[in-house]
Amino acid sequence: MAKLKVTVWNEYRHEREDAKVAEIYPAGIHQAIGGYLGQDSTLEVRTATLDEPEHGLTDEVLAETDVLIWWGHVAHHEVKDEIVQKVRDRVLDGMGLIVLHSAHASKIFEALLGTHTGQLKWREAGEKERLWVVEPNHPIAAGLGEYIEIAHEEMYGERFEIPAPDELVFISWFEGGEVFRSGCCYRRGKGKLFYFRPGHESFPTYHHPDVIKVISNAVRWAAPVAGSKVTYGRVEPLEALKVTEHV
Amino acid sequence: MAKLKVTVWNEYRHEREDAKVAEIYPAGIHQAIGGYLGQDSTLEVRTATLDEPEHGLTDEVLAETDVLIWWGHVAHHEVKDEIVQKVRDRVLDGMGLIVLHSAHASKIFEALLGTHTGQLKWREAGEKERLWVVEPNHPIAAGLGEYIEIAHEEMYGERFEIPAPDELVFISWFEGGEVFRSGCCYRRGKGKLFYFRPGHESFPTYHHPDVIKVISNAVRWAAPVAGSKVTYGRVEPLEALKVTEHV
Amino acid sequence: MAKLKVTVWNEYRHEREDAKVAEIYPAGIHQAIGGYLGQDSTLEVRTATLDEPEHGLTDEVLAETDVLIWWGHVAHHEVKDEIVQKVRDRVLDGMGLIVLHSAHASKIFEALLGTHTGQLKWREAGEKERLWVVEPNHPIAAGLGEYIEIAHEEMYGERFEIPAPDELVFISWFEGGEVFRSGCCYRRGKGKLFYFRPGHESFPTYHHPDVIKVISNAVRWAAPVAGSKVTYGRVEPLEALKVTEHV
Amino acid sequence: MAKLKVTVWNEYRHEREDAKVAEIYPAGIHQAIGGYLGQDSTLEVRTATLDEPEHGLTDEVLAETDVLIWWGHVAHHEVKDEIVQKVRDRVLDGMGLIVLHSAHASKIFEALLGTHTGQLKWREAGEKERLWVVEPNHPIAAGLGEYIEIAHEEMYGERFEIPAPDELVFISWFEGGEVFRSGCCYRRGKGKLFYFRPGHESFPTYHHPDVIKVISNAVRWAAPVAGSKVTYGRVEPLEALKVTEHV
Numbered sequence: 001m002a003k004l005k006v007t008v009w010n011e012y013r014h015e016r017e018d019a020k021v022a023e024i025y026p027a028g029i030h031q032a033i034g035g036y037l038g039q040d041s042t043l044e045v046r047t048a049t050l051d052e053p054e055h056g057l058t059d060e061v062l063a064e065t066d067v068l069i070w071w072g073h074v075a076h077h078e079v080k081d082e083i084v085q086k087v088r089d090r091v092l093d094g095m096g097l098i099v100l101h102s103a104h105a106s107k108i109f110e111a112l113l114g115t116h117t118g119q120l121k122w123r124e125a126g127e128k129e130r131l132w133v134v135e136p137n138h139p140i141a142a143g144l145g146e147y148i149e150i151a152h153e154e155m156y157g158e159r160f161e162i163p164a165p166d167e168l169v170f171i172s173w174f175e176g177g178e179v180f181r182s183g184c185c186y187r188r189g190k191g192k193l194f195y196f197r198p199g200h201e202s203f204p205t206y207h208h209p210d211v212i213k214v215i216s217n218a219v220r221w222a223a224p225v226a227g228s229k230v231t232y233g234r235v236e237p238l239e240a241l242k243v244t245e246h247v
Numbered sequence: 248m249a250k251l252k253v254t255v256w257n258e259y260r261h262e263r264e265d266a267k268v269a270e271i272y273p274a275g276i277h278q279a280i281g282g283y284l285g286q287d288s289t290l291e292v293r294t295a296t297l298d299e300p301e302h303g304l305t306d307e308v309l310a311e312t313d314v315l316i317w318w319g320h321v322a323h324h325e326v327k328d329e330i331v332q333k334v335r336d337r338v339l340d341g342m343g344l345i346v347l348h349s350a351h352a353s354k355i356f357e358a359l360l361g362t363h364t365g366q367l368k369w370r371e372a373g374e375k376e377r378l379w380v381v382e383p384n385h386p387i388a389a390g391l392g393e394y395i396e397i398a399h400e401e402m403y404g405e406r407f408e409i410p411a412p413d414e415l416v417f418i419s420w421f422e423g424g425e426v427f428r429s430g431c432c433y434r435r436g437k438g439k440l441f442y443f444r445p446g447h448e449s450f451p452t453y454h455h456p457d458v459i460k461v462i463s464n465a466v467r468w469a470a471p472v473a474g475s476k477v478t479y480g481r482v483e484p485l486e487a488l489k490v491t492e493h494v
Numbered sequence: 495m496a497k498l499k500v501t502v503w504n505e506y507r508h509e510r511e512d513a514k515v516a517e518i519y520p521a522g523i524h525q526a527i528g529g530y531l532g533q534d535s536t537l538e539v540r541t542a543t544l545d546e547p548e549h550g551l552t553d554e555v556l557a558e559t560d561v562l563i564w565w566g567h568v569a570h571h572e573v574k575d576e577i578v579q580k581v582r583d584r585v586l587d588g589m590g591l592i593v594l595h596s597a598h599a600s601k602i603f604e605a606l607l608g609t610h611t612g613q614l615k616w617r618e619a620g621e622k623e624r625l626w627v628v629e630p631n632h633p634i635a636a637g638l639g640e641y642i643e644i645a646h647e648e649m650y651g652e653r654f655e656i657p658a659p660d661e662l663v664f665i666s667w668f669e670g671g672e673v674f675r676s677g678c679c680y681r682r683g684k685g686k687l688f689y690f691r692p693g694h695e696s697f698p699t700y701h702h703p704d705v706i707k708v709i710s711n712a713v714r715w716a717a718p719v720a721g722s723k724v725t726y727g728r729v730e731p732l733e734a735l736k737v738t739e740h741v
Numbered sequence: 742m743a744k745l746k747v748t749v750w751n752e753y754r755h756e757r758e759d760a761k762v763a764e765i766y767p768a769g770i771h772q773a774i775g776g777y778l779g780q781d782s783t784l785e786v787r788t789a790t791l792d793e794p795e796h797g798l799t800d801e802v803l804a805e806t807d808v809l810i811w812w813g814h815v816a817h818h819e820v821k822d823e824i825v826q827k828v829r830d831r832v833l834d835g836m837g838l839i840v841l842h843s844a845h846a847s848k849i850f851e852a853l854l855g856t857h858t859g860q861l862k863w864r865e866a867g868e869k870e871r872l873w874v875v876e877p878n879h880p881i882a883a884g885l886g887e888y889i890e891i892a893h894e895e896m897y898g899e900r901f902e903i904p905a906p907d908e909l910v911f912i913s914w915f916e917g918g919e920v921f922r923s924g925c926c927y928r929r930g931k932g933k934l935f936y937f938r939p940g941h942e943s944f945p946t947y948h949h950p951d952v953i954k955v956i957s958n959a960v961r962w963a964a965p966v967a968g969s970k971v972t973y974g975r976v977e978p979l980e981a982l983k984v985t986e987h988v
Contacts, residue, residue: 092363092408094878114361115436116339119479127488130979132652132673137835137931137968144969146653155484158626158665159477159640161339161436164413171652171665171673175980176484179626179665179673189362189408190878227878228885230406232366237402237423238871239916241374341631377732379899379920384588384684384721391722393900405873405912406887418899418912418920422733426873426912426920437631474631475638485624486669586857586902608855609930610833613973621982649978653971655833655930658907670978683856683902724900726860731896731917735868 003044004223007065008034009057011072012049014201021201029071029199029206036212037219050075055083062086067096067219072103073201084108092189096222098215101199104160109195112188113163120180121157127175129153129198131182138169140183140194140217148210154200156180162195170214172197183214185221192222250291251470254312255281256303258319259296261448268448276318276446276453283459284466297322302330309333314343314466319350320448331355339436343469345462348446351407356442359435360410367427368404374422376400376445378429385416387430387441387464395457401447403427409442419444430461432468439469497538498717501559502528503551505566506543508695515695523565523693523700530706531713544569549577556580561590561713566597567695578602586683590716592709595693598654603689606682607657614674615651621669623647623692625676632663634677634688634711642704648694650674656689664708666691677708679715686716744785745964748806749775750798752813753790755942762942770812770940770947777953778960791816796824803827808837808960813844814942825849833930837963839956842940845901850936853929854904861921862898868916870894870939872923879910881924881935881958889951895941897921903936913938924955926962933963 010030014021025032030047038045048056050072062068068087072079084107091097091112099109105118131148133141148170157178163186170183182197196214199205206212257277261268272279277294285292295303297319309315315334319326331354338344338359346356352365378395380388395417404425410433417430429444443461446452453459504524508515519526524541532539542550544566556562562581566573578601585591585606593603599612625642627635642664651672657680664677676691690708693699700706751771755762766773771788779786789797791813803809809828813820825848832838832853840850846859872889874882889911898919904927911924923938937955940946947953 088361112361114335114359121479121482123482123484125484125488127484130671133969133971134652134654134675135658135928136653136971137928137966139966139968141969142967146970146972157482158628159479159630160628161479163410163433163435164629164662166411168658168662171675173667173671173673175486175488177486177624177667178482179667181628181665186410187876187878188410225878225880226883227880228874228882229887230874230877231887232368232406232408235368235370235404235425237370237372237374239422239424241372241422377918380722380724381899381901381922382681382905383724383900384681384719386719386721388722389720393723393725405875406877407875411876411909415905415909418922420914420918420920424871424914426914428875428912434629434631472631472633473636474633475627475635476640477627477630478640582855606855608829608853615973615976617976617978619978619982621978651976653973655973657904657927657929660905669980669982671980672976680904682904726862726900726902729862729864729898729919731864731866731868733916733918735866735916 003042004219005064005066006037006043006045006069006219007048007061008045008069009048009071011075012051013075014073024202024204025206029201032206033069033215037216040216043219050078055079057083057087059086062090065095066224067098067222069098069100069215070103070106070108071100071199072106076106079107081107084111088112091191091193094190094224096191096219096224097193098218098222099193099195101197104195112193113186115163116161119161120159121178123155123176124200125155125176126152126203127155129155130173131170131198132173133169134171135167135169138167139221140169140185140214142217143213144210150198150205150208152203153198153205156197190227194218194222250289251466252311252313253284253290253292253316253466254308255284255292255294255316256318257294257296258322259298260322261320271449271451272453276448279453280316280462284463287463290466297325302326304330304334306333309337312342313471314345314469316345316347316462317350317353317355318347318446319353323353326354328354331358335359338438338440341437341471343438343466343471344440345465345469346440346442348444351442359440360433362410363408366408367406368425370402370423371447372402372423373399373450374402376402377420378417378445379420380416381418382414382416385414386468387416387432387461389464390460391457397445397452397455399450400445400452403444437474441465441469497536498713499558499560500531500537500539500563500713501555502539502541502563503565504541504543505569506545507569508567518696518698519700523695526700527563527709531710534710537713544572549573551577551581553580556584559589560718561592561716563592563594563709564597564600564602565594565693566600570600573601575601578605582606585685585687588684588718590685590713590718591687592712592716593687593689595691598689606687607680609657610655613655614653615672617649617670618694619649619670620646620697621649623649624667625664625692626667627663628665629661629663632661633715634663634708636711637707638704644692644699644702646697647692647699650691684721688712688716744783745960746805746807747778747784747786747810747960748802749786749788749810750812751788751790752816753792754816755814765943765945766947770942773947774810774956778957781957784960791819796820798824798828800827803831806836807965808839808963810839810841810956811844811847811849812841812940813847817847820848822848825852829853832932832934835931835965837932837960837965838934839959839963840934840936842938845936853934854927856904857902860902861900862919864896864917865941866896866917867893867944868896870896871914872911872939873914874910875912876908876910879908880962881910881955883958884954885951891939891946891949893944894939894946897938931968935959935963
């Protein structure tokens with residue numbers, strides 16, 4: 001069976017500019033996530049980053065990507081609009097997209113959902129987050145307990161300006177008193193999107209086994225599926241019309 | 248009670264360039280729709296068109312519009328991106344938006360939904376369309392029979408590349424053998440959107456009482472509602488944290 | 495304008511058997527809620543309780559009820575199945591239904607949703623609950639702040655075995671570490687249902703202004719609306735068939 | 742890999758009482774469907790019928806069924822309530838359920854969805870049905886063309902009194918002028934349901950390759966998935982409470 005091709009995209013700035021972050025993710029968040037996923041022999045994992053030519057997302061790379069994982073934070077505005085459009089077209093054409101944490105404010109997430117997805121409450125206090133599974137039979141929750149507990153995380157709180165998710169898998173509880181829709185599934189065009197909240201750069205969240213399990217489950221969930229044929233444009237009638245072309 | 252402020256926007260090209268269309272809509276589709284809505288004394292109706300400065304959608308007009316109705320077809324690309332962004336922001340801030348017929352391919356509809364909403368099947372053969380009500384208790388269907396029949400219309404057929412509607416009110420049957428999701432409700436940000444399929448420029452569809460009834464119902468459905476308070480951005484914790492700001 | 499007819503149904507056992515509860519709700523939870531709603535001159539409010547004949551829900555009462563509010567806890571099994579079926583039929587025929595707190599496990603809620611709605615986590619520790627508004631433009635949230643805070647409540651925690659709500663308005667945060675989908679909208683048949691979590695009998699929750707505001711908003715949201723005509727059963731074709739009745 | 746266990750349940754009355762039906766399905770609809778599915782070596786298929794003891798749905802059979810297919814028409818009322826409850830519990834516990842054609846009015850479908858699912862329009866005129874795929878990337882549509890055409894079928898028309906499907910895969914066009922939501926997905930409890938419209942007993946619909954393909958796809962879609970752990974009932978707090986158990 002052909003391997004599933006995963007590309008982990010990362011802005012890759014914090015890790016090169018902040019010693020504290022570099023300590024947690026010496027080779028970058030993309031390499032951390034990619035390394036864990038790469039232990040699965042059914043996945044073929046590559047990475048791409050903002051400062052590579054075309055942000056590492058050439059037509060060839062996109063064409064060979066089944067599922068794209070996206071992490072960004074301080075440099076959303078540096079992502080070129082033409083690349084965003086290419087990624088959007090690929091998602092609508094069937095590529096899966098997993099949007100992590102602060103990439104809620106990325107151009108690609110906003111372009112695909114249409115709302116001001118950057119709008120939410122936040123606080124960097126290193127508090128406790130507990131992600132409760134609300135749909136225990138969802139494939140993205142496979143193998144988890146009833147919740148995921150993360151000792152220290154940035155807080156994101158509602159109201160989060162997103163379209164109501166097609167499927168809501170996780171809801172977060174925060175020590176400081178907020179809640180958040182933390183695992184949101186969307187189907188758009190032929191593609192699937194999953195937004196997963198945790199993963200601030202200054203915490204070792206992507207070394208948490210349950211977080212990796214969710215990302216790994218989401219990769220499989222978001223993978224392209226065989227579907228039916230679809231065409232667009234002008235068509236002839238399938239049934240005889242009583243009218244003729246109107247004059 | 249304050250009147251509800253409705254702006255009917257129209258590309259207004261066919262009516263000026265095609266004698267056949269001008270015969271049906273001598274003052275333009277916007278004036279036809281606006282005229283019918285204006286008979287309702289609880290509505291305050293104005294119109295705006297593509298070739299006016301700023302497409303007739305100045306900041307003042309947008310600020311004073313509760314519900315915007317949008318018709319376009321051949322000149323979607325002439326609508327300026329900055330106006331599209333202003334309209335999008337107003338919708339996400341609470342203004343209702345009713346997207347008619349060929350405006351499925353408009354920039355504003357695509358920007359708010361995120362998919363290639365221009366993608367569908369079509370045929371101009373003047374065939375019969377029957378729009379079945381699938382949610383008879385939806386306020387947009389109020390006062391209708393079980394279906395709306397239109398003797399001659401352009402056909403739009405599935406697959407229509409839209410996000411699954413939050414509420415699906417109408418499904419069309421076409422004489423030539425196709426079906427279509429013809430009445431689609433979406434909530435985005437604080438705003439509501441309604442897509443309504445019928446209304447090709449070469450047919451007197453907007454003189455059909457049931458079509459006007461649907462548009463009129465949709466205006467009320469899409470009107471801004473009083474909601475709860477909402478703020479975004481950095482917040483202090485509501486509960487005492489065990490951790491202090493991480494170092 | 496005709497008044498909206500509201501019936502507040504209560505099991506009415508705790509208040510008669512437990513002095514502590516009677517202190518909070520001397521005339522019963524139904525009278526407390528009914529009293530607050532009755533201050534609104536556009537509502538016509540009556541009450542009904544389990545131990546009345548037919549549980550106070552005669553055909554006449556049901557026929558004259560636009561919105562039914564339901565509170566029950568220890569005596570769900572005493573509600574007669576034929577009354578449950580009548581209530582269900584009325585909801586599917588357009589009557590609104592507001593299901594409060596422990597009525598999640600009522601026969602009527604389970605009959606209308608189809609799942610084991612009694613299944614959830616719970617704890618009676620009098621802890622703090624904070625209900626966050628996740629859809630600030632929903633009419634049920636009108637006039638609220640960003641959240642409702644209740645100093646002491648019973649905890650309900652996920653997983654709650656309900657169908658994914660058509661609209662999710664509130665998510666609760668609990669001091670003990672859990673979350674809950676606390677404001678759930680459903681459309682079923684011609685009727686609308688709203689489940690609202692708070693309201694344990696041993697706390698003065700139904701004296702909380704925001705809780706009453708939500709119930710009041712929900713009454714209006716769930717009120718029957720004018721819809722389209724609908725018929726069922728055998729019908730003649732609307733179009734000529736090429737086949738004749740098969741032999 | 743363990744085989745997926747499929748049980749095809751059939752009322753099995755028409756085939757034994759009506760020579761015309763017996764000609765099409767000599768061994769019954771269950772054997773026809775079961776025979777086709779049985780050609781897939783990854784499936785283990787058995788059948789069960791109404792007139793067997795316990796309708797062929799003993800605890801053992803249900804416990805060993807991953808996906809149950811259900812066909813019924815004239816004898817819905819003969820299905821014992823206790824069996825319906827057992828099937829419902831199994832679905833909510835994870836067993837898939839595929840409800841075919843006239844089983845829209847079965848006790849099990851109504852019990853799981855909560856509405857009067859028997860309510861729809863119908864006509865037995867052997868007319869043409871065309872099922873359009875509206876979600877071409879749904880696994881249930883895998884391998885199909887843009888639509889399925891059935892030369893002769895009973896007509897079912899909207900309004901169909903169902904909860905809005907979680908995912909709508911097919912919409913039918915009928916020669917006589919109606920439309921119908923013909924492929925409806927629901928998640929309930931840990932289980933998945935798929936309603937598929939075609940299959941009147943007097944037509945060879947279950948010999949149609951595309952119809953079998955859909956049923957086969959639906960079996961895989963509805964199969965139980967590994968999920969997360971879930972428990973219900975009284976729980977201790979996960980966080981220290983400021984209050985003590987209230988007195």
